[in-house]
Amino acid sequence: MDERVLEAMLPYFTEYFGNPSSIGHVYGWEAEAAVKQARQILADAINATPEEIVFTSGATEANNLAIKGVAEAYFSKGRHLITVQTEHRAVLDPYRYLETLGFEVTFLPVQPDGLIDLTQLEKAIRPETILVSVMVANNEIGVLQPVAEIGEICHRQQVLFHTDAAQAIGKIPLDVQAMNIDLMSLTAHKVYGPKGIGALYVRRRNPRVRLAPQIQGGGQERGLRSGTLYTPQIVGFAKAVALGLEAQESESQQLLQLRERLWSALSQLPNIHLNGHPTQRLSGNLNISVEDVDSSALLLGLQPIVAVSSGSACSSTNVAPSHVLLALGHPESLAYASIRFGIGRFNTVAEIDQVAQQAIATIESLRQSQTVGSQKALLSNRPITNDQ
Numbered sequence: 537m538d539e540r541v542l543e544a545m546l547p548y549f550t551e552y553f554g555n556p557s558s559i560g561h562v563y564g565w566e567a568e569a570a571v572k573q574a575r576q577i578l579a580d581a582i583n584a585t586p587e588e589i590v591f592t593s594g595a596t597e598a599n600n601l602a603i604k605g606v607a608e609a610y611f612s613k614g615r616h617l618i619t620v621q622t623e624h625r626a627v628l629d630p631y632r633y634l635e636t637l638g639f640e641v642t643f644l645p646v647q648p649d650g651l652i653d654l655t656q657l658e659k660a661i662r663p664e665t666i667l668v669s670v671m672v673a674n675n676e677i678g679v680l681q682p683v684a685e686i687g688e689i690c691h692r693q694q695v696l697f698h699t700d701a702a703q704a705i706g707k708i709p710l711d712v713q714a715m716n717i718d719l720m721s722l723t724a725h726k727v728y729g730p731k732g733i734g735a736l737y738v739r740r741r742n743p744r745v746r747l748a749p750q751i752q753g754g755g756q757e758r759g760l761r762s763g764t765l766y767t768p769q770i771v772g773f774a775k776a777v778a779l780g781l782e783a784q785e786s787e788s789q790q791l792l793q794l795r796e797r798l799w800s801a802l803s804q805l806p807n808i809h810l811n812g813h814p815t816q817r818l819s820g821n822l823n824i825s826v827e828d829v830d831s832s833a834l835l836l837g838l839q840p841i842v843a844v845s846s847g848s849a850c851s852s853t854n855v856a857p858s859h860v861l862l863a864l865g866h867p868e869s870l871a872y873a874s875i876r877f878g879i880g881r882f883n884t885v886a887e888i889d890q891v892a893q894q895a896i897a898t899i900e901s902l903r904q905s906q907t908v909g910s911q912k913a914l915l916s917n918r919p920i921t922n923d924q
């Protein structure tokens with residue numbers, strides 16, 4: 537977390553500890569004022585109005601509210617839904633759940649560069665389609681979907697458009713009006729904010745989106761998400777997004793330079809591939825496949841100096857190849873041989889050089905000394921954890 541975010545949050549744990557829904561006393565008013573200001577900052581960040589922001593515990597909950605909330609509110613209009621095979625599990629799993637309830641879901645494929653084919657999307661929309669979910673930025677390969685074009689198609693066909701912008705908020709410009717977005721999931725912790733706080737943008741005009749609440753109780757957030765608001769987290773979320781917007785352009789350039797530096801060093805090795813579109817991607821994301829190297833062995837080689845991820849869904853005993861890389865058309869062997877570098881605000885050129893050096897040395901020594909089979913055998917008893 538950015539220290540400036542922590543600083544903004546701290547007074548709301550102790551000094552201003554009231555419940556923002558307690559409007560009968562000064563403690564409540566102070567907290568309410570802070571929440572109001574945060575809501576305005578977040579609304580401004582995406583060109584929405586404050587009433588259109590519903591605070592949640594993060595993007596997972598926002599996705600669940602958007603997808604299940606629309607399905608429940610519009611099922612009499614239609615029971616067909618559309619999403620994409622490379623979405624985060626916080627989108628895919630609610631859709632799979634809806635299938636068990638009798639909804640029909642189209643999981644669109646992607647092209648080898650990770651982008652969806654807009655003609656295919658247009659063809660998939662039917663009169664009974666009620667919702668389309670396509671993420672802004674992919675969490676594994678950083679690819680940026682053409683959300684403005686997708687929103688235009690959805691609105692022309694009068695289908696609601698939901699997008700998961702967890703990886704995008706504060707990093708690239710987002711405008712719910714210009715992009716025709718009806719529902720947008722946000723989270724704080726990908727933009728140097730605290731974990732456990734996010735929001736769902738819910739359009740109130742042209743069209744007004746109806747949602748069935750998924751968490752009921754005290755009626756907070758206009759009845760769409762009950763539960764006492766977590767003031768310090770909300771303040772931190774807004775501060776993180778404000779800082780992200782302030783530095784968006786310069787930071788994006790800085791991250792791009794670092795990523796290019798890392799990739800130009802690594803790509804000197806033979807049989808190494810960049811995953812996802814080369815330019816239409818988040819500046820801080822580098823996802824590569826290294827032929828003849830098991831990514832778990834490579835992770836282990838890098839562990840002393842850097843926290844990277846294989847970009848695959850793991851349990852402690854079983855490493856499954858990434859569903860995103862498989863959707864790009866990679867064979868399983870290449871999907872297993874992949875690694876994701878996330879470069880951030882606080883990384884330096886010296887760190888990038890150190891990582892490049894260590895990665896090259898590890899890859900060369902793994903390729904020299906072992907076959908992939910024996911690399912795997914070596915690792916079979918080691919638990920590996922991963923962040924999706």
Ligand SMILES: Cc1ncc(COP(=O)(O)O)c(C=O)c1O
Pocket residue numbers: 593594595596597624626671673674675700702703722723724732733734924
């Ligand atoms: C694209 C995407 N969607 C959803 C999530 C889940 O967000 P949260 O951890 O805030 O629930 C994440 C991150 O973990 C993500 O990268």
